[in-house]
Amino acid sequence: MKKIGFLSFGHWTPSPQSGTRSACENLLQSIDLAVAAEELGLDGAYYRVHHFARQHASPFPLLAAVGARTKKIEIGTGVIDMRYENPLYMAEDAGAADLISGGRLQLGISRGSPEQVIEGYKYFGYAPAEGETDADMGRRHAEVFYDVLRGQGFAKPNPRPMFPNPPGLLRLEPFSEGLRDRIWWGAGSNATAKWAAKLGMNLQSSTLKDDETGEPFHVQQAEQIRVYREAFKEAGHAREPRVSVSRSIFALTNDMDRAYFGRSGDSDDQIGFIDENTRAIFGRSYAAEPDKLVEQLKKDEAIAEADTLLLTIPNQLGVDYNAHLIESILTHVAPAMGWR
Structure with missing residues (x-):
């Protein structure tokens, strides 16, 4: 059995060819797709976060709205850039x-990837401390966030507060029990996967990672997952961790599917650079008749190796067509793979 969710980047563009022409349409369609996915039996609705782009940005209003409209489906991110938070x-x-x-909630967080603007986190009021890189700052923000989710008091109360306080140091409110066990780290390398394991976070591994072996x-990616699980075990955490991978997977079941994806040029891995010094490998896409x-x-x-699969979706093709893509995977692929 494997949990299956969708991952939406939330692209929108004011183009006649787009089914999602504004930020408003993008957000409302994202909610509607989560409702439709839950009705189809999908396990998760996940959203990417990019700043300064015509895509999903601030995730929590959307997550709260999806949570209010659905009953069972997991709701998450993949990932929130902690440099901005x-x-x-x-x-x-x-x-x-x-x-x-x-x-x-299943929150995927990370130090982030190259963004739309140069050092965009500075516009949000954040800058690395002396001797830090921006990646160090993102991990530092993540550690603080992860720690306060313990729900332990740390702030000294005012002796003359506006409202009565409980005894002792104060924690952040509202506190949600169990959320800390549902935080995922988006790791781009084996080293950061180990770091996340030691802290006790779950692991998200996307469609790209550092090209460490050729x-x-x-x-x-499978080796990264094994390295992560071993480090999690060595750290002595009591629970079993969860691991997700992301893939672009399209079952070609009708003429429209074949028109959109039948000639996909991404059937092989790609090599590129996500910054000046980091060689990365980008995973292939899958598009074929269900049996193939x-x-x-x-x-x-x-x-x-993963217990959770996130299907990246072409959200600008609209709610109905993306629901069709999801249903095709659940009907024609998941049973044959032993996932259902």
Whole structure:
């Protein structure tokens, strides 16, 4: 059995060819797709976060709205760039959204990837401390956020408060019990996967990672997952961790599917650079008739290692068509793969 969710970047553009032409349409369609996905039996609705872009940005209003409209589906991110975040304010937002959803939040966070503007986090009021890189700052913000989710008091109360305080040091409110166990780290390397394991976070591994061995993407990603699980075990955490991988997977079941994805040029891994010094490998996409698709997916070692699969979706093709893509995977692929 494997949990399956969708991952939406939330693209929108004021183009006649787009089914999502404004930020408003993007947000409302994102809610509607989560409702439709839950009705189809999908396990998760996840949203990417990019600042200064015509995509999903501030995630918590959307997560809270999805939580209020659905009942069972997991609601998450993949990922929030912690370089841009005030970790204490974020903990309050996350606690509120998790309580609204009844404890279904699955928050993916990370140090972030190259963004739309140069050092965009500085516009949000954050800059690395002396001797820090921006990645160090993102991990520092993540550690603070993860720590305050323990729910322990740390702030000295005012002796003359506006409202009565409980005894002792004060914690952030609202506090949502169990949310800390549902925080995921988006790791781009084996080293950061180990770091997340030691802290006790779950692992999100996307469609790109540092090219550390020159092997195919899915082989390197599977090794990253094994390294992470071993480090999690060595750290002595009591619970079993969760691991997700992201993939673009399209079952071609009708002429429209074939028109959109039948000639996909992404059937092989790609090599590139995400900054001046980091060589990265980008995983392939999958698009084929269901029987061929199943055979291809059976060879993907990282999908086999993960307990959760996030399907990246072309959100600008509209709610109905994306619901069709999801249903095709659940109907024609998931049973044959043993996921259902």
